[in-house]
Amino acid sequence: MNALTKxxxxxxxxxxxxxxxxxQEPPVFDSPEQEARFAELTTELRxxxxxxxxxxxxxxxxxxxxxxxxxxxxxxxxxxxxxxTFLVERYGDFVLYRPPMQGNTLALWAVPVVLLFGGAVAVFxxxxxxxxxxxxxxxxxxx
Amino acid sequence: MxxxxxxxxxxxxxxxxxxxxxxxxxxxxxLPSPLIGKPMPEFTLPLLDREEVIVDSAALIxxxxxxxxxxxxxVTCRVEHPVIExxxxxxxxxIVGMNFRDEPDDAKAWLQRFGNPYDMIISDRDGRTSIDFGxxxxxxxxxxxxxxxxxxxxxxxxxPEVIEQEILPRIGMQGSVTR
Numbered sequence: 001m002n003a004l005t006k007x008x009x010x011x012x013x014x015x016x017x018x019x020x021x022x023x024q025e026p027p028v029f030d031s032p033e034q035e036a037r038f039a040e041l042t043t044e045l046r047x048x049x050x051x052x053x054x055x056x057x058x059x060x061x062x063x064x065x066x067x068x069x070x071x072x073x074x075x076x077x078x079x080x081x082x083x084x085t086f087l088v089e090r091y092g093d094f095v096l097y098r099p100p101m102q103g104n105t106l107a108l109w110a111v112p113v114v115l116l117f118g119g120a121v122a123v124f125x126x127x128x129x130x131x132x133x134x135x136x137x138x139x140x141x142x143x
Numbered sequence: 144m145x146x147x148x149x150x151x152x153x154x155x156x157x158x159x160x161x162x163x164x165x166x167x168x169x170x171x172x173x174l175p176s177p178l179i180g181k182p183m184p185e186f187t188l189p190l191l192d193r194e195e196v197i198v199d200s201a202a203l204i205x206x207x208x209x210x211x212x213x214x215x216x217x218v219t220c221r222v223e224h225p226v227i228e229x230x231x232x233x234x235x236x237x238i239v240g241m242n243f244r245d246e247p248d249d250a251k252a253w254l255q256r257f258g259n260p261y262d263m264i265i266s267d268r269d270g271r272t273s274i275d276f277g278x279x280x281x282x283x284x285x286x287x288x289x290x291x292x293x294x295x296x297x298x299x300x301x302x303p304e305v306i307e308q309e310i311l312p313r314i315g316m317q318g319s320v321t322r
Contacts, residue, residue, distance in 0.1 A: 048279040065244075065274060092176065093177075
């Protein structure tokens with residue numbers, strides 16, 4: 001390989017890697033506020049193909065397309081709610097990492113509260129019982 | 144006595160919950176489609192083999208049809224292909240192929256190789272319409288009734304069982320079209 005082909009090869013490599021770096025560059029927004037909304041929305045929305053990744057982290061083609069849709073909707077001035085509704089209408093509540101409070105998700109939201117309350121009640125009774133026993137022992141000791 | 148049994152009871156309950164959860168997780172990685180019972184998303188897209196012909200989704204409505212999202216890069220679509228051919232041969236409903244996120248030349252070569260069972264193939268090259276349909280895998284099929292409402296969605300390959308048990312009854316037919 002002569003020097004010229006080597007240089008060409010290196011240049012080609014640089015151009016190629018440069019191109020892939022560009023492809024992953026975040027999209028350009030009109031304002032920092034829009035960019036922040038994009039970042040927040042893509043971390044809050046699930047990539048449906050990969051299921052345990054959000055849209056911001058996923059490299060799946062569908063996630064890329066959905067990021068593009070979200071980008072376009074943000075720059076077109078649509079609200080966060082409108083964008084979420086757009087995705088929920090198509091992919092269901094599953095796309096939301098924070099499920100909405102509604103009839104079929106009531107159990108999901110209620111169970112932690114119920115468990116916490118149940119735990120508090122259990123602790124209350126355990127502590128009361130122990131105090132009673134300690135008091136009895138003390139009485140036995142003195143009596 | 145009760146206070147001794149309580150932890151064991153709680154432990155057993157948690158064990159049962161875990162077992163049920165694992166069982167459900169095993170069968171249910173599919174997501175229910177929010178589109179069932181809703182009108183089919185609208186689109187105006189060109190035909191794959193004649194790009195100058197633009198299909199308006201409203202023009203399809205009138206008789207039940209099946210929208211089958213497929214692509215040449217989709218391996219499962221090859222597995223599904225003979226099933227679709229059998230369904231096409233039976234001629235019980237129109238089958239609209241939706242070639243999505245694909246290179247038209249690749250798609251045409253694929254059809255040449257495996258055969259074309261579709262009544263028409265629409266080209267959704269940038270995948271916009273597939274997003275409107277909530278497609279996140281391939282293949283996916285949507286059964287649309289005569290009024291243009293989506294009545295059933297199959298995630299993944301269609302099988303003779305799915306056609307017999309889910310699709311035919313919904314278009315008022317019994318029995319089997321596939322062997």
